[in-house]
Amino acid sequence: MQLLLQNTLFSYKKINDDLVAITGKTEDAASIRISGKIVDDKGLPLAAISVVEKGTTNGVSTKEDGSYTINVKDGNAVLVITGVGYQAAEVAVKDNNYARITLVSVENRLDEVVVIGYGTQKKRDLTGAVISANIKDFEKSPNTNIVQSLQGTVPGLNIGQVTSAGGTPSISIRGRNTISGNTNVLIVLDGIVYENSLSSINPADIESIDVLKDASATAVYGAQAANGVLLITSKKGKAGKARINLSSSYSFQSPTKNYSTMNRGQYLMFLKNLMWNKAYTAASDYTKEDPTFKMTDYLTVKSTMNPDGSIVDTDFDWWGAATRQGSILDNRVSISGGTDAISYLLSYGNTNQKNFLRNDNFKRNSVRANLEAKIRPWWKVGIQASGSFANQDGVEPILWTLYTMNPLVTPYKADGTLNPFPMENAAGNPLMGTGVTDQERHNYLIGNVYSEIQLPVKGLSYRINYGNNYTINNSYQSDPYGNSQTGLAFKDISIYYNYTLDNIVNYNKEVGRHGIGATLVYGARASNYSQTRAESRNFSRLTLGYNSLELGTNQFAYSDANDNSALYQMARINYRYDNKYLLTATVRRDGFSGFAANQKNAIFPSVALAWVISDERFFKIPAVNYLKLRGGYGISGNLTSSYSSLAKVSTGAGYIFGDAGSTVIRQELSSMENPDLKWEKTGGYNIGLDFRLFNDRVKGTIDAYRTKTSDLLYDVSIPTITGFSSIKSNVGNVQNRGIEFTVTTDNIVNHDFEWSTTFNISANRNKVLELTGSGDLITSGLFIGKSLGAIYGYKIDGIYQVKDQIPTGYAIGNYKIHDITGEGEISEADRTILGKTDPAYRFGIMNKFSYKGVSLFFFINSVQGGKDGYLGENYAWLIQDNTARMNNHLNEFTKNIWSPSNPDGIYSASPTAGKIQPIRYEDRSFVRLQDVSLAYDLPKKIVTLIGVQNVNLYVTGKNLLTFTKWHGWDPEANYGTVTPIGRTSTIDKSGNDYEGRPVMRSFTLGINISL
Incomplete structure (x- = not known):
């Protein structure tokens, strides 16, 4: 600086x-x-x-x-x-x-220090695609998870939506590199690989987040880094008098869409329209009522009718009974300071979130102590210790049963007790969770100890890091409605522990115009997981709950465990000449116990170059203050799950000897051994350009990349005559390519008023280059030359209307399938590639304004599908069976159901199912006003009178507006794991339709005080 x-x-x-x-x-x-x-x-x-x-x-x-x-x-x-x-x-x-x-x-300095893995580097000297995330501007947003602050702000880093209390969003960097391998981004907290839940981290404890995106940057983490790396650094104390920071905020939350289930009148109208061919006359094309139609003939739940045959006047609000006003209460305090000899930071955070659904709760208490002492001028030691204790007690309503509960029935019996099955033998009562005793606790303990010594050789240092992660998960439950109303209780305890030991040698030397830096790492990691579950069923009385499992008639015990270990070495050289010509070369060797005996180890090299063009004498463009060209190539890897290469043994009930004999547990092989199973490897090129223009009023970065992942991990189908259905193998190649751009402009800068804008945009494309066997794997949704997110199915041309000519096997109200072959009959041959789930591009725009003590910022986030991109499943087909007639729905959903009186409806409703029931897809593109914050610093005259340094008051809004053509709760959030029709493998269904979970809109009031 x-x-x-x-x-x-x-x-x-x-x-x-x-x-x-x-x-x-x-x-x-x-x-x-x-x-x-x-x-x-x-x-x-x-x-x-x-x-x-x-x-x-x-x-x-x-x-x-x-x-x-x-x-x-x-x-x-x-x-x-x-x-x-x-x-x-x-x-x-x-x-x-x-x-x-x-x-x-x-943020305006080229010599800003950026964390790059096993060390730091000045931003000016970077050769790879490394970017520091902007978390400061989002610290006032109601984010219980630190990565929520990154949503849409870093090009190439994709953060999903959160729909449950304390949830962790999906995270990906530069698209998908694998078919069925590990897709997790590597998280490194204070130099130690972090495998706990990110919801355990107090966002107020975090100083910075740096993103390693290209292979030349991620290669320092070798076998674990194919999906990118997030380097999270916690805050430290600084020399000076003690600084005390207090903050408190309260957020009001409600769904971004004001949906609710149908009331009595709406449900009866829905039932009438569902039975359109009965309730309306054929002569009027089913638009005029048939006077002979009797609603009671189609009510399938007996309790919905009175003894005299009339419909009950019950109108129970199931949606209102199962939901509430959501909220987040956040309180944080930190004390930091120190001298030249010792620095300290102590912090405490308390978060209490009550989500929109009842019993969807998250409470977190977190403590942290970061200490660093300079024992001698050449020797410093430190400790970074934290504890996080999460409470997620309670059983929330089962959402799909909540949507289906008929308003003509109530949750209670005549005696006031809860009715487990209000709709008789249909879905269970979604409010049964209120009668369940549930305790879910997650305790995270982290301790990192380090020591750094400046060796007698100038510029040479040795550092040892030792980190421990210890997680205890307790899930206790007693459910009087479980096991078919006979009662069920269990205690489930799991423990996860890992340690990391790194030996790091760093050397830095300046000789004239030459700058040399070298890093050597020798390290080891090991992890251990164990689980024990005790369960009892069939209780005469469940008053003692899960603390007396011996009272259950049927008792069961389960246990599981696994462990892994890794050994690695890394060498990195940084060379700089005349501050203009930069080189970074890295090689890492990894060994991992999870791979086969013949493939335990792998080597991951990388090299990157950079040229500061603006420092050349021939470069004479006054408007360009700084221009650096970067280019690099590297290889990183992807781990497999534990014991993937081994033949596994499963257990289960096997034989019963004699009429009254006991059951004997059997053991049998459930998977085949593959002694040659090896690492997935991702090799990639990255070319980047960093620039600063017009006296640094405009600054930005452009990156273009191409990667290829080989030896893809995949369960290959084999003949069942072998006794197995598949074997995990290395098959095929996948390519990823994309471009990223970010720019910040200082639009207005004067004594009282400032305005700056940051814009980023990124695009990514992937495709399958090669697969094993005969080519496309249709049942797995994999096609050579197409995206991993390719959608293969039937093209829908709308819905058959009353006067349409309808082919055999279909009825009015069925989806109309496009006849691609032109043979006049719909068959599997009419399936085609409809599009893909991947977006065409993403962009974000942030504007910041400040005037004296007032500051305002707003951030817009968007994902766009382009032509046939970013598609999600959004379909329904209703037929006139008992289930469709009794079930309730969100009122908004029923407005989109087809009927003769609603010919523009998008969801199928017909007397019978079609011969083929296709899946309907919809564009998920959206533009979202994601974050808005207005803050005010009290004048110094006032804060001085009350004896503090600074008081900041603020109000924020999150997810205030979403512009989209998607039908349902939210286009960005993930629905969950499903198995599509015609597929043998599961996928993460993208986009929350009317059966998904709502995304929350938040309004926050807060205060920050510095003492």
Whole structure:
């Protein structure tokens, strides 16, 4: 960081127009009074900047006009200047009584330090696709999970929506690289691979998140990095007097769509329209009522009718009974500070979220202690310890049963007790969870210890990291309605533990125009998982619940365990010449116990080059302040699950000897061994351009990439005569390519008002290059030359209307399938590629405004499908059977059901099912006003009176508006895992339709106080 320091002597008689300095000795002859002003690189004053006398706790903060006054011991004192968003600086007093200091924002600095894995690097020296995420601007949003702050902000990093309390969104970087291998992004927290739930992390504890996107950057993590890497760094203490930060916020939450299930009148109208060929006359093309139609002939639930045959007047609001006003209460406190010898940060956070569905709760208490001590000038040690304790007690309503509950029935019997099956033998009562005793607790304990020694050779250091992750999951439940009303109770306990030990040697040397850096790593990881479950069924009394499982007539015990270990070595060299020509070369060797005996180890190399063109003498374009070209190639890997290469044994009930004999448990092989199963490898090129224009008023990055994943892990079908249906093997290749662009512009910058805009856009395409066997794997949805998200099925040309000519096997109201072959008959040959689930491109736009103490920002996030892209399943076919007649639905859904009186309806409704029932797909494209925040800093005059440094009040909104043609709750959220018709494998169904879960809209009020 460039630091501009001007020292000027002033006397009592001389007053500068914008700076007032007080000089000379104070009444205390042993001290000197220093005054000055701190401004940013644009000359604007900086408030709340810390000015501390080095080696002491003596410090002050700048006022609103950037001025400060501090008494120091003598003329040899050094001032340490720190502020959020600015690089720390040290200024020698040297007997001068005035110091004007210019700090440059970290985000505007090319020498900003970026975490790159096993070390850091100046942004100017980066050769790979590494980007620091903007989490500061989203810290006021109601995000219980830290990665929610990244949604749409980093090109190439795709973060999904959260629809449950304390949930973790889906995460992917640069598309999908595998068919059935591990798809998880590698998370590294403070240098240690992190495998716990991200919901365990208090977002307020996080200092930065850096994203490694291309293979040349991720290769340092070798076998685990094919899906990209998130490097999360927690906050540390800084030298100076203790800083105390308090924050509290409360959020109101409700669904982004105001849907609810049908009431009595709406349900009866729905039933009438469903039975359109009975309720309306054929002569009128089923648009005029048939006077002979009797609604009671089609009510299939007996309790919906009175003894005299009339319909009951019950109108129970199931939706209202199972939902509530959602909320999030967040309270956080942190204390940090230190001296040159020791620094500390202590924090506590409490989060209490009540989601829209009753009993969908999340409570988290988290504590953290980050300590670092400089034992000797050449030796420092530190510890980063945290604990997170999550409570997710309660059984929420089963959503699909809630949607189907008929408003003509109630949840209770005549005696007031809960009725398990209000619709007789149909779906169970969704409110049964209120009578279930449920305890779900997750305890996460993390301890990282490190020591770093500066060795006698200048520039050479050794660091050892030792990290432990320990997770205890307890799930206890007693359900009086379980096991067919006889009662069920269980205790399920699982424990996960892992450790990481890294030995890291770093060497940095500057020789003339040459800069050399080297990193060597030798490390090991091991993990262990165990689970024990005790379950009892059939209780005469369940009053003691899961604490007396011996009271159950039928008792069962289950247990499971697995362990893995890894050993790795890594070497990286960074070379810089004349600050213009940059080289990074890396090689990593990994060994993993999960692979076959013949394929335990693999090597992952990478190399990247960069050229700072703007520093060349021939480059004379005044508008371009900085221009760097980057290019690199690297290989990273993808792990398989535990024991994938081994023959596995399954157990189950086997034989009964004699009429009254006991059941004997059998053991049998359930999978075949593959001693040659090896790693998936992803090799890829990346070319990037970093630029800064017009005196850094415009700055941005462009990246283009192409990767190829080979030796794909896949369960290949084999003849069942072998005794098995499949064997995990390495098959085929997949290609990924894309482009990413981000730019930030400082539109207006003056003394009182600032406006900046950040825009990012990215596009990704993948396709299958090669598969095993005869080519396409239709039952798995895999096609050579097509996307991994290719959709194969029947094209729908609408719905058969009353006057249409309808082929044999179909009826009015069925989906009309396009006859691709032209043979006049619909068959499997009429299936075709309809499109893909992958989007065409994503973009985000953020605008930030500030005027004196007021700041406003809003962020728009969008995903677009283009032509036949970003499609999701969105279909329904209703036939006039008992199930369709008794079930309730969301009222909005019924408005889209086809009938002769609603010919534009999009969902099929007919007397009988068609010969083929196709799946309907819909465009999921959307534009979302995702985050809005308005904040106000109380004037310094006021906060000084109440004895604090700063008070910030804010109000935010999240997911306020969504513009989309998608029908249902939300196009972005994932529905869950399903097995599509005609497929043998499961997929994650994308897009929450009318049977999915709602996304929450939030309004937040909050306050931040700095002491």
